[in-house]
Amino acid sequence: MPAASWGAQRSYISDNNQAVLRLNSGDFLGGIELLKQSLDKLPGDETIRANLRKAYLAAGLAFLKRKDYATLEKVMLEAQQFDDRQRNFWLLRGHALLRLQRYDEAEVDLVQARGMGEPDAQLLYMLGQVYYATDRMSEAFDVLESAALLDSQHQEIGQMFDKVRRELAVEREMDKEYGGHFIITFDGDENSDLGLEVLKTLEDIYNDLGSRLDHYPDPRVTVILYSRKQFAELTRSPDWAGGLYDGKIRLPVGGINRVDERVKQSLYHEYMHVILRDIAGNNLPYWLNEGLAETAEREFGSTESAAFPLGQQQAKLFSLQVLEGPFRNYRGQQVMLAYEQSYSFVHYLIDEYGWVQMRELLFALADGLTISAAVDRAFGIYGVSYQSLEKNWRESL
Ligand SMILES: [Zn+2]
Numbered sequence: 603m604p605a606a607s608w609g610a611q612r613s614y615i616s617d618n619n620q621a622v623l624r625l626n627s628g629d630f631l632g633g634i635e636l637l638k639q640s641l642d643k644l645p646g647d648e649t650i651r652a653n654l655r656k657a658y659l660a661a662g663l664a665f666l667k668r669k670d671y672a673t674l675e676k677v678m679l680e681a682q683q684f685d686d687r688q689r690n691f692w693l694l695r696g697h698a699l700l701r702l703q704r705y706d707e708a709e710v711d712l713v714q715a716r717g718m719g720e721p722d723a724q725l726l727y728m729l730g731q732v733y734y735a736t737d738r739m740s741e742a743f744d745v746l747e748s749a750a751l752l753d754s755q756h757q758e759i760g761q762m763f764d765k766v767r768r769e770l771a772v773e774r775e776m777d778k779e780y781g782g783h784f785i786i787t788f789d790g791d792e793n794s795d796l797g798l799e800v801l802k803t804l805e806d807i808y809n810d811l812g813s814r815l816d817h818y819p820d821p822r823v824t825v826i827l828y829s830r831k832q833f834a835e836l837t838r839s840p841d842w843a844g845g846l847y848d849g850k851i852r853l854p855v856g857g858i859n860r861v862d863e864r865v866k867q868s869l870y871h872e873y874m875h876v877i878l879r880d881i882a883g884n885n886l887p888y889w890l891n892e893g894l895a896e897t898a899e900r901e902f903g904s905t906e907s908a909a910f911p912l913g914q915q916q917a918k919l920f921s922l923q924v925l926e927g928p929f930r931n932y933r934g935q936q937v938m939l940a941y942e943q944s945y946s947f948v949h950y951l952i953d954e955y956g957w958v959q960m961r962e963l964l965f966a967l968a969d970g971l972t973i974s975a976a977v978d979r980a981f982g983i984y985g986v987s988y989q990s991l992e993k994n995w996r997e998s999l
Contacts (some may be wrong), residue, residue, distance in 0.1 A: 618653065630661035631677070655685055662694040674698040689718040693725060700728050703821050705736050723753035730762060735849065737778075737785045737824040739770045772832050783808050783819075788827040792859035799861045800825065800869070807873045811898055815961050819880035823873075829856030840930060842937055844868055847875035863904065870903030871895045882967040887926035890963075890973075892941055893948030900945065910942045913999045919943055922992050926973065950995045955981060 617640040625633035637654040644650060658681035665674035678695035681688070696711035712729045716722075726749035733742035746763040753759060777790035779797030784804045786797040804825065812818040828836065833854035837846050846852045851872040855865050874895040878886055912919065920943060929940045952960055959980050966976035977988040986994065 618650065621653065621657070625657055625660060628664070630657065630664055633657050634661060634677075651685075655681075655688065658684065659688075659690055662690065666694060666697065669701075671698040671701040675702060687718075689715050692718065693722075696725075697728060700732055703735070705732050705821060708732050709736075721748065721752055723749045723756060723759060726752070727756070727759045727762070730759075730766070734762075734766060735821065735824075737787070737822075737850075739766060739773055742766050743770050769836060772828070772836065773826065776826075781805060783822055785822055785824050786827070787824070789829070789856055792857070796827075796859060796861075800827070800865075803861050803866055803869055804873065807870055807903075810902055811870070811874055811877055814902075814957055815877055815881070815964070817877055817881055817961075819876055823876055824850040825869075825872075826850060826852050827855050827858075828852060830854045832856065840937075845872045847872045847879070851876065867899045867903040871899035874898035878964065881964045885967045885970060887922075887973050888928055888940075889922055889925035889944040889947060890967075892929065893944035893946075894960075896941055896945035897948055897952065901949075910938070912939075912942060912946055915939065916996070916999065919996070922947065922988070946999070947992075947995050950998060951981075951991070955984065 617636050621633045621636040624636065634657050637650060637657055641650045641654060661677050662674060665677065675695055675698035678691050678698065681691040692711045692715035696708050696715060699708035699711060709732050712725060712732065715725055726745045730742045730746040730749060733745065743766050746766055749759045750763045773787055776787050777797055779786040779801050781801040784801055786800045788797045790796055833852060837852055839846055845868045853868050858865060875891065878891055878894060918939065920940060925940060925944060929937065932940055963976055963980035966979040971979065974988040
């Protein structure tokens with residue numbers, strides 16, 4: 603063996619050992635980097651190639667476990683470029699893209715993985731989620747049915763299949779209108795232009811609220827206009843609910859034939875939820891989520907905003923801490939108070955400190971801060987805290 607090749611061989615062994623050490627210690631990217639360097643020196647070496655393949659897979663599984671989907675997506679793209687015949691690389695990247703809500707790309711990778719081996723319930727379940735999120739309900743039904751047959755013990759698959767089956771039964775009879783940022787599903791019996799009118803209203807709302815928070819969600823939002831009865835049956839919402847956003851906007855307004863003031867307000871309310879979810883995920887206290895939705899509904903969606911006087915209710919008011927949790931189980935006057943208070947406090951914040959600080963608060967929550975720490979970051983420069991703001995607001999009533 604010539605001397606130069608000996609040198610490469612020896613450094614490969616030490617690089618390879620180094621790489622294994624790094625991988626074992628959890629430094630996947632460092633290990634991958636070393637193996638790539640070794641492969642540059644000895645491009646034909648099957649052992650290095652096999653180790654790199656294993657390293658990519660180990661890295662993928664580790665990032666999946668950490669829920670670090672952005673890194674997972676990048677590393678798996680690199681892995682595919684290294685070896686595009688590994689089903690797991692497509693599956694893992696598809697999984698990451700699904701969680702990142704990059705549905706069109708997720709579909710490409712998952713469909714690719716689907717064609718590379720035996721039917722797999724988990725894969726079909728993910729594909730079902732992509733179809734569901736992009737409002738292709740029949741496709742979602744088909745793959746979820748297959749997934750449920752393959753793994754009848756999997757609770758989540760069974761539940762989702764059941765949900766899609768029930769929703770599809772209702773939606774099958776309805777019409778659709780497709781726009782740039784929204785897909786509207788509606789009953790066009792009375793007025794076939796209703797979908798188009800809703801779409802136009804929503805595009806205005808998209809710009810109006812988007813510019814206020816300087817945020818324009820990317821994935822197309824599905825909006826379904828149900829009758830009261832369908833809405834109650836499908837969503838199991840409390841009877842006072844005027845709408846719902848659970849990844850799709852669902853409104854109980856069936857039977858209408860034009861977009862009236864009430865529908866417009868509901869669309870403002872629910873679309874604010876869309877923006878907030880897109881910014882901060884689930885790290886949103888209910889008072890903030892509902893307070894901003896009510897602000898959108900009353901101050902943007904309506905010409906007159908009637909606020910309920912809370913001043914005489916002081917003794918009955920909820921603490922903000924209580925209003926951080928869901929309102930679902932409230933009844934009667936409690937519901938009204940919870941919404942009124944949320945609106946009143948959010949209105950107070952915006953009135954005193956403006957939308958820029960409100961945006962700051964939302965993005966602090968997006969970073970995973972607690973509400974108290976997020977308030978410190980957004981409003982701390984004014985010398986106030988979560989507690990003192992609550993006190994000041996109460997005194998202002
Ligand atoms: Zn709401």
